[in-house]
Amino acid sequence: MENGTPAGTLRLIHIADLHFGAQADGALVALREALRALGPSLVVATGDLTQRGLPEQLRAARDFLDSIQAPWLAMPGNHDLPVMPWRRLIDPLRDYRRYLSAHTEPRLDGDLLRLAVLDSTDPTAWRAGRLEEAQVRAAADYLSAAAPGQIRIVATHHPFDELNEERRDGMRGAQKALEILCAEGQVDLLLCGHLHQTRIGILRNEGLRCVVGCVASTPTSPRKEAAGEAFVCVDLGEDAITLSPWRLTPDTERFRRVKARHFCRQRDNHWREIEPDLDDEDEA
Numbered sequence: 001m002e003n004g005t006p007a008g009t010l011r012l013i014h015i016a017d018l019h020f021g022a023q024a025d026g027a028l029v030a031l032r033e034a035l036r037a038l039g040p041s042l043v044v045a046t047g048d049l050t051q052r053g054l055p056e057q058l059r060a061a062r063d064f065l066d067s068i069q070a071p072w073l074a075m076p077g078n079h080d081l082p083v084m085p086w087r088r089l090i091d092p093l094r095d096y097r098r099y100l101s102a103h104t105e106p107r108l109d110g111d112l113l114r115l116a117v118l119d120s121t122d123p124t125a126w127r128a129g130r131l132e133e134a135q136v137r138a139a140a141d142y143l144s145a146a147a148p149g150q151i152r153i154v155a156t157h158h159p160f161d162e163l164n165e166e167r168r169d170g171m172r173g174a175q176k177a178l179e180i181l182c183a184e185g186q187v188d189l190l191l192c193g194h195l196h197q198t199r200i201g202i203l204r205n206e207g208l209r210c211v212v213g214c215v216a217s218t219p220t221s222p223r224k225e226a227a228g229e230a231f232v233c234v235d236l237g238e239d240a241i242t243l244s245p246w247r248l249t250p251d252t253e254r255f256r257r258v259k260a261r262h263f264c265r266q267r268d269n270h271w272r273e274i275e276p277d278l279d280d281e282d283e284a
Contacts, residue, residue, distance in 0.1 A: 009240075010112040012042040013070075014232040016157075016193025017218035019079065020060045021051035026253055027220040027229050028064065034246060034255040035068050038233055042108070043070050044115075046193035046216060047077025047157025049100065058099035073106045075117045077157035077194065078127055092123040105135070107142055112236050113153055114146040116185075120158040120171055129158030129171035129194075136177040140185030149238040154181055155191040159215050160203070175205075182208040188271065189214065189234075189241055196223055198230050198245050200261055202273060210270040212241050212263045219248065219255075233257070239265035 013035055035043065045065065050057035058080070065072045080100075081092045093104055108115040116139035120129035143152040156171075160178050163170040171177075181187040182205075189212045190203065199215035217230040224230070229248040234241065244260040262274045 008237060009242075010042075010110065010236045011038065011040045012044055012113075012234045012236070013038060013040040014044050014046065014191050014214060014216045014234055015219055016046040016216040016231075017048040017077070017079075017196055017221055018045065018061060018064070019048060019051045019218065019221040019223075020064070021054065021057040022222070023220045024222045024224070024229060027248060030248055030253055030255055031219045031229075031231070032064070032067060034231075035070070040070050040233075042110075043068055043072040044155055044191055045072065045074040046155050046191055047075050047121075048079040048193060048218075049074060049077070050080050053080045053082050053095060055095050055099050058095055062100045073103075073108060073115075073117065074101055075106075075119055075155060075157060076104055076121050078121055078125070078129065081121055081123060088123040092121070093119075105139075110150075112149065112151060112238065114143055114150045115153040115155065116142050118154060118156045118177075120156040122172070125168075127168055128163055129156070131156070131171060131173040131177040133173065133176060133180070136173070136180045137184070140180050140187075143181070143185035143187060146186070151188045151236045151241065152186055153189045153191060154185070154187050157192065158194050159192040159199075160190060160213075178203075178205060179208060182211060186269070187211055188265070191216070191234075193218075196221065198227075198232065200232070200243050200245070202263070202271060210272065212243070212271050214243055217245075227258075230258075231255070241271075 049061035122130040158171040160174045161170040198217045203213040219231040233244040246255040
């Protein structure tokens, strides 16, 4: 398909959980073709780029991102940390910085967006994440300097769910982080991964602004949601966000757009979802 980006918008692609080292047959080729066809201005990969954080897996993930032919930024996930306990505690992101990206919390300032990445990995936990107040406030300060018309985005690997009772899932400091990002950073859009499920909607929290949340599924791992491998296409306008999941269909082995969801900014700076898109599915 042609790029098809509406005038006055910026297109980014949100991918997560590529899991190099444990991928479904054919999914990687189909993903590369789809991303090139959609012509994004930016690709955001929200963690778990590898299965075990091995150097060869990190190099393969870097080679793939470079092959998309679009600017990209990434962040580590819990699977990108080394398995050996002593390495996780001494320098858990050494290989990530060496083979994939020197920056684990990159920042980006563009015409229609201002984006802050937060590294949510916790070397002391296998699956759960954490955010420290100091790193969240630094991101909020960066977002607060956004120009009028910019969409303020935060990207993490873990969704903003507090730790569960077993302390195996969720993210320590999630609620406090959300309060800071909403009140001080005036965040508009949260991008996350980790769950291998697509979740899109308005995040409503007591006393906080309503902001848009997008959890991307995995486009390549066999541990996918029942509907299939998926990524999310994000089109940003001055006061509008459109999120379109794309899923790999087994019958065609190509990614197909499922249904776009549209969100707009209100006068009180809250976000709300507007009339759903009923267009036919598109194929990349």
